Amino acid sequence: xxxxxxxxxxxxxxxxxxxxxxxxxxxxxxxxxxxxxxxxxxxxxxxxxxxxxxxxxxxxxxxxxxxxxxxxxxxxxxxxxxxxxxxxxxxxxxxxxxxxxxxxxxxxxxxxxxxxxxxxxxxxxxxxxxxxxxxxxxxxxxxxxxxxxxxxxxxxxxxxxxxxxxxxxxxxxxxxxxxxxxxxxxxxxxxxxxxxxxxxxxxxxxxxxxxxxxxxxxxxxxxxxxxxxxxxxxxxxxxxxxxxxxxxxxxxxxxxxxxxxxxxxxxxxxxxxxxxxxxxxxxxxxxxxxxxxxxxxxxxxxxxxxxxxxxxxxxxxxxxxxxxxxxxxxxxxxxxxxxxxxxxxxxxxxxxxxxxxxxxxxxxxxxxxxxxxxxxxxxxxxxxxxxxxxxxxxxxxxxxxxxxxxxxxxxxxxxxxxxxxxxxxxxxxxxxxxxxxxxxxxxxxxxxxxxxxxxxxxxxxxxxxxxxxxxxxxxxxxxxxxxxxxxxxxxxxxxxxxxxxxxxxx
Amino acid sequence: xxxxxxxxxxxxxxxxxxxxxxxxxxxxxxxxxxxxxxxxxxxxxxxxxxxxxxxxxxxxxxxxxxxxxxxxxxxxxxxxxxxxxxxxxxxxxxxxxxxxxxxxxxxxxxxxxxxxxxxxxxxxxxxxxxxxxxxxxxxxxxxxxxxxxxxxxxxxxxxxxxxxxxxxxxxxxxxxxxxxxxxxxxxxxxxxxxxxxxxxxxxxxxxxxxxxxxxxxxxxxxxxxxxxxxxxxxxxxxxxxxxxxxxxxxxxxxxxxxxxxxxxxxxxxxxxxxxxxxxxxxxxxxxxxxxxxxxxxxxxxxxxxxxxxxxxxxxxxx
Numbered sequence: 001x002x003x004x005x006x007x008x009x010x011x012x013x014x015x016x017x018x019x020x021x022x023x024x025x026x027x028x029x030x031x032x033x034x035x036x037x038x039x040x041x042x043x044x045x046x047x048x049x050x051x052x053x054x055x056x057x058x059x060x061x062x063x064x065x066x067x068x069x070x071x072x073x074x075x076x077x078x079x080x081x082x083x084x085x086x087x088x089x090x091x092x093x094x095x096x097x098x099x100x101x102x103x104x105x106x107x108x109x110x111x112x113x114x115x116x117x118x119x120x121x122x123x124x125x126x127x128x129x130x131x132x133x134x135x136x137x138x139x140x141x142x143x144x145x146x147x148x149x150x151x152x153x154x155x156x157x158x159x160x161x162x163x164x165x166x167x168x169x170x171x172x173x174x175x176x177x178x179x180x181x182x183x184x185x186x187x188x189x190x191x192x193x194x195x196x197x198x199x200x201x202x203x204x205x206x207x208x209x210x211x212x213x214x215x216x217x218x219x220x221x222x223x224x225x226x227x228x229x230x231x232x233x234x235x236x237x238x239x240x241x242x243x244x245x246x247x248x249x250x251x252x253x254x255x256x257x258x259x260x261x262x263x264x265x266x267x268x269x270x271x272x273x274x275x276x277x278x279x280x281x282x283x284x285x286x287x288x289x290x291x292x293x294x295x296x297x298x299x300x301x302x303x304x305x306x307x308x309x310x311x312x313x314x315x316x317x318x319x320x321x322x323x324x325x326x327x328x329x330x331x332x333x334x335x336x337x338x339x340x341x342x343x344x345x346x347x348x349x350x351x352x353x354x355x356x357x358x359x360x361x362x363x364x365x366x367x368x369x370x371x372x373x374x375x376x377x378x379x380x381x382x383x384x385x386x387x388x389x390x391x392x393x394x395x396x397x398x399x400x401x402x403x404x405x406x407x408x409x410x411x412x413x414x415x416x417x418x419x420x421x422x423x424x425x426x427x428x429x430x431x432x433x434x435x436x437x438x439x440x441x442x443x444x445x446x447x448x449x450x451x452x453x454x455x456x457x458x459x460x461x462x463x464x465x466x467x468x469x470x471x472x473x474x475x476x477x478x479x480x481x482x483x484x485x486x487x488x489x490x491x492x493x494x495x496x497x498x499x500x501x502x503x504x505x506x
Numbered sequence: 507x508x509x510x511x512x513x514x515x516x517x518x519x520x521x522x523x524x525x526x527x528x529x530x531x532x533x534x535x536x537x538x539x540x541x542x543x544x545x546x547x548x549x550x551x552x553x554x555x556x557x558x559x560x561x562x563x564x565x566x567x568x569x570x571x572x573x574x575x576x577x578x579x580x581x582x583x584x585x586x587x588x589x590x591x592x593x594x595x596x597x598x599x600x601x602x603x604x605x606x607x608x609x610x611x612x613x614x615x616x617x618x619x620x621x622x623x624x625x626x627x628x629x630x631x632x633x634x635x636x637x638x639x640x641x642x643x644x645x646x647x648x649x650x651x652x653x654x655x656x657x658x659x660x661x662x663x664x665x666x667x668x669x670x671x672x673x674x675x676x677x678x679x680x681x682x683x684x685x686x687x688x689x690x691x692x693x694x695x696x697x698x699x700x701x702x703x704x705x706x707x708x709x710x711x712x713x714x715x716x717x718x719x720x721x722x723x724x725x726x727x728x729x730x731x732x733x734x735x736x737x738x739x740x741x742x743x744x745x746x747x748x749x750x751x752x753x754x755x756x757x758x759x760x761x762x763x764x765x766x767x768x769x770x771x772x773x774x775x776x777x778x779x780x781x782x783x784x785x786x787x788x789x790x791x792x793x794x795x796x797x798x799x800x801x802x803x804x805x806x807x808x809x810x811x812x813x814x815x816x817x818x819x820x821x822x823x824x
């Protein structure tokens with residue numbers, strides 16, 4: 001059995017790709033890689049197309065050695081990974097829609113992101129205008145057969161103000177037999193927009209893939225660009241980036257815990273968590289000039305330094321959180337009616353979480369201890385002391401507790417950052433390098449690991465940029481977790497996953 | 507003369523119920539908002555919402571039949587009649603002879619039937635889900651309600667509300683376990699019947715968890731306004747029912763003078779305010795239960811009602 005390293009050695013390693021190795025491989029090595037994925041020696045990180053090349057990002061089971069394998073499609077097709085490894089199915093369907101490369105052997109012929117309403121076919125590949133006024137084909141949902149089953153279509157427009165997505169339930173009475181998602185309603189064509197952009201504009205676009213993780217996306221993009229350029233970032237900027245990242249995590253986790261409880265009609269915790277979230281956002285606003293800290297992380301460093309009174313303001317925020325948050329979690333724990341809803345609901349097995357490489361709270365609540373801050377890791381997290389909380393239960397309750405424990409870890413990290421924040425400049429100009437470069441980065445957002453891959457053209461503009469949201473590997477798991485639950489518990493499970501529509505639909 | 511007097515009192519009480527119903531809804535929302543440290547919408551917001559809805563066009567689904575169009579009025583009419591039967595500030599109303607507990611249960615049952623039919627009529631999946639859940643709740647709530655009625659009628663010797671109120675106020679009552687059980691059971695039924703937390707969430711936007719809201723999702727304009735009023739009326743009705751049967755103090759008798767009526771009115775409003783506050787506190791402190799737990803919840807109410815009745819037989823035999 002070949003390892004990932006063997007496969008890389010057999011391939012043609014591309015020197016301009018940093019920091020992970022990238023190798024162009026032939027069909028044999030490609031099949032070997034599929035076997036590695038199948039046997040869980042490796043975890044899938046991403047799959048995307050660039051012109052006639054398909055890139056496959058994977059990481060070994062220990063999470064230490066990421067690599068990218070590239071397959072050159074000679075006849076516009078490549079051997080399907082999804083045929084043998086389910087997590088790749090949606091990535092391949094999206095790849096086919098965007099780049100027009102055909103995953104050979106993939107049984108699911110349905111489009112994924114392309115709903116038949118785009119002006120062009122294959123916008124990232126050899127784009128050709130879509131046939132005029134072609135009728136969107138009805139989407140064939142997978143059938144569920146049995147006596148007295150009924151279908152419940154939900155969305156894409158919902159009764160509340162949330163993002164659009166369609167959910168097709170097949171239910172027997174109240175019990176869900178199958179859920180199938182249909183996404184792609186908020187496809188914005190960000191990857192097409194990114195091509196041929198200057199680095200500055202591309203950084204703005206990358207920060208808008210999913211608004212709630214704008215810091216993480218901007219950081220992922222910046223790190224990928226810096227890798228491509230081989231640029232050094234000032235130490236203070238690295239620490240400030242971590243500070244912003246942890247503030248973003250705090251705000252989102254508070255929001256999520258409150259929202260999950262609200263979906264069980266427990267408005268009290270929603271109100272109090274909303275208060276905490278608001279305080280985080282206001283502190284971020286006074287420290288960095290934007291509530292969500294959008295566009296603060298830029299390639300080369302950060303745009304805004306922490307003002308002099310910033311440390312005091314964040315210190316005040318931490319004191320407030322430490323004061324009120326434990327009480328809230330105690331209230332959660334002591335409200336039997338609430339725990340009755342969350343415990344044992346929406347079980348996600350550790351096996352599936354491992355197979356799909358689920359990141360973030362979803363994976364860590366089901367025993368997958370992967371955290372991109374730790375492995376492969378990026379500075380300054382190697383100097384910060386933190387734990388990666390892991391639970392085995394895999395239910396809604398576990399996903400709430402993981403968030404709680406991560407909040408505690410973030411608080412500790414922010415304290416350390418404030419204590420040990422190095423001084424110095426916060427931004428360095430990117431030195432233009434002759435020729436093309438390629439860079440890749442894996443960054444831990446609040447949902448999980450975000451993959452960013454860029455290749456720059458000789459003139460310093462972006463040639464191709466791919467951003468992969470953690471939700472790609474979490475949405476399919478929601479379908480599995482909800483099976484056997486009752487229809488009325490879906491909102492609760494969905495909220496505990498809190499996958500991104502915007503980041504996924506891109 | 508007496509007839510006119512009775513008619514006037516009856517009319518006054520009917521109008522009072524209609525006028526107060528949205529206010530009670532607004533008041534409970536306000537208290538809940540305060541408990542969550544929010545300011546909340548103004549007390550009079552439900553009236554404004556109703557006015558707004560009345561001015562709007564009623565949009566009908568293509569496949570809506572006459573059932574869908576007539577159901578709102580049927581629901582409103584039956585709920586209003588039921589509400590008119592419950593003594594609020596005075597007993598011995600014109601409708602008193604008809605103010606039978608079983609009649610009220612039947613009227614509300616009719617309204618529910620119409621609502622479930624309307625939910626099914628347009629053929630959307632949410633309407634169907636809502637109707638089936640509502641019927642599951644009804645199948646337990648109605649027997650529980652009847653058990654409570656039996657308990658009270660066994661005690662008071664009548665199913666007439668006025669007689670029950672007079673009996674509870676009277677000296678012969680004493681402390682009775684049966685009454686306490688019936689009260690708890692009635693509160694549980696009232697929560698379920700009015701789609702409150704923990705059975706249903708009146709403020710939710712999650713289609714899949716709705717019960718009452720799911721059935722009326724397709725309604726708009728005046729149809730929705732009428733249904734909303736009916737829902738508020740039903741809540742007020744249950745408050746009044748509990749107040750009249752278990753806390754009848756201060757309620758005026760049929761031939762009372764103006765002062766007695768004034769006392770009756772003040773005590774009635776005080777009872778509503780207290781009840782509304784307690785409901786808001788309870789709703790804030792509880793999460794919604796799983797749909798299938800509702801049967802346990804209402805099963806408990808049914809058992810309490812049954813026990814209350816049985817205890818009466820046992821104690822009378824002894």
